[in-house]
Amino acid sequence: MENDYAIRQAADWIRDADGLLITAGAGMGVDSGLPDFRGTDGFWRAYPALRHHGLSFEDIANPAGFASNPRLSWGFYGHRLALYRATAPHAGFDILFRLASTMKHGAFVFTSNVDGQFQKAGFPAARVAECHGTIHLLQCIEACTDQVWPEDDFNPIVDNSTCLLKNEMPRCPHCGGLARPNILMFGDWKWVSRYADRQEQALAAWLESVERLVVVELGAGRALPTVRCFSERQRRQVIRINARDYSISPAVGVGIAGGALEVLQRLDNTLSGLT
Template sequence: MSADLQKQIEQAAEWIAASQHLVAFTGAGISTDSGLPDFRGPDGVWTRRDAGLPPPKWGAPPSQIRPNVAHLCLVELEQLGLLKFLISQNVDNLHLSSGFPLERLAELHGNGKLMRCLGCESRFTFEQVGWDRRVWGEGYRAHRPLKGQPRCPVCKGRIISSVVNFGDPLPAKELERSFMHSAESDVFFAIGSSLVVSPANDMPRIAMEAGSKLILLNRGETPFDEVADLRIDAGIGEVLPPVVERVKALLAAQPRA
C-alpha cells in the first residue's frame, strides 16, 4: 500500500470516528468483489454495451454470490453506532443478507429478492406472500395484473417486484428518507458509484451544501471528483477494512466519559 493511500485511509477514519451522522451511499462497485459486474467501470455492463460488446460475465454463479468484506465493514460501522443510514442503488440484496438492518437502509432501485406493496409500501419476500414466478411472472410494475394473483397481507393492495425498472418511479418513502439523512449528515461516504444517475446524484451535493464532508471511494471518474473533501481511487476491498480497523482504534483511544 502506498504512503498516499495510507494517508487517505487515516483521514477517512479520523472523520468517520468523529462523525455524529455518517451516511454511506453505495453503487454497483461495492459488489464486484462478490462476483457481480458493475455498470460504468472499464468492463461494466453499460461500458460494454456502448462499445457494442456482449455483457460481462459474472465472477461466480448466481447461487454463489455472497456479501463481501466491504458489505461487512458497513455492518460493523453501523454496529459501532457511527453509520446512521445507508443509501444503495443496488438490487442485489447483499446489504440485507450481510446483516445490515432494514430500518437504516434505503434501496432506491429496489431489491431483486423482495416485493413491495403499492399501497402501504410494506416489503416482503416472494415466499412470504406466496408469489410463484412460474405462475405470476416477475411482477414488475409495468406488467398487467393477473386475476387471482397474491395481494398485500397488510392492506390487500397490489404487490409488485420492488425492482425499479427504467421509467418506473422511485419508492417515495425511500427517496424522502435518503434526502433527509443526506441533509443531516456530517460525513457522506460514497462507495463504488459513478454518481451520474438522477435523482440520487443530488444527495452528495445536498450533503455538502449542509456542511458535510464528502468522501469518494471509486474506480473511475465521478462528477464530484474536484469538489470532494477526499477522493480515493483504489479497490473498495483494499480500503474499507483498514478504515474500519483504524476507526475502532481511534474510538478505543478516546477518553471514557
C-alpha cells in the first residue's frame, strides 16, 4: 500500500514537470545483467580470479595497481569495458527517455556509473554528467596532460582465469607512458576531471532553466552516497527507487521499494492509465 501511494504521487509529479533529472547509481545496471559489487563476496562472484589474489574492489579500483601490476589492473578494467560494450540497456532506459520527451526541457542524467549505458540507450552525451568519469575515455596514468581520448581502438583480451590482460596495454599519445581509464578511483590524486567538470557545468546551466523539476533516482546506495546527496540537494520532488535503501525524508520526496525496471514499468503503467 505504501508503494501504491508513492507510485501515484510520483506519477502526479512527472505529469506536472517540465524537466526530468535522472540520478543513477550502480543498481540501475542490475536489470541489464551487469554485476552487483555489493560487498566483497558479491565482487568476488563477479571476479573469482581476484579472490585468489585477496583483492577487494577498493584494492583493484585503485591507481596504484597500474604501477605495481598493470596487466592485472587492465585485466579488470578491460573485462569491464568489454562487458559494457556488449550489454544492452534494459527497457527502463526507454521508459525514462519517453517520459522526458514529453517535457519542455527534456532530461539530464547525473550518474556515478562509468559504463556509458545512458548514451547507449539514446540519451545525448551532452545531457549526461558522469561524476566518477567514464571507462570509455582514457587518460595518462601520470596525468602528463589534462587531455582525455576515446579508447575505440582498444579491444581488450583478458584471461578470465587470471584476470590478466593478454594483449598490448594502451599508451598515452603525449608521453608514451601507460594509459588508464578516465575513472575516479580510490585514493586517486591524478584523475583528470576536465571532461567531467564540463559535464557538470552543463548540468548546472540546465537546472537553472527548469521551473518544475522532478528527480527520478535509481539504484543509488548508501556506501558511496554521491548520487543520493545530489538528489536530495534539489530539495523537491525526488522519487527514490531502490530495492533496499529507499527511505527518504517526506519533505524531499517519496521512496519506492523495488528494482529500477520493475518500478519504472509500474510508473509507466500508472501514467498510461493502465493501473
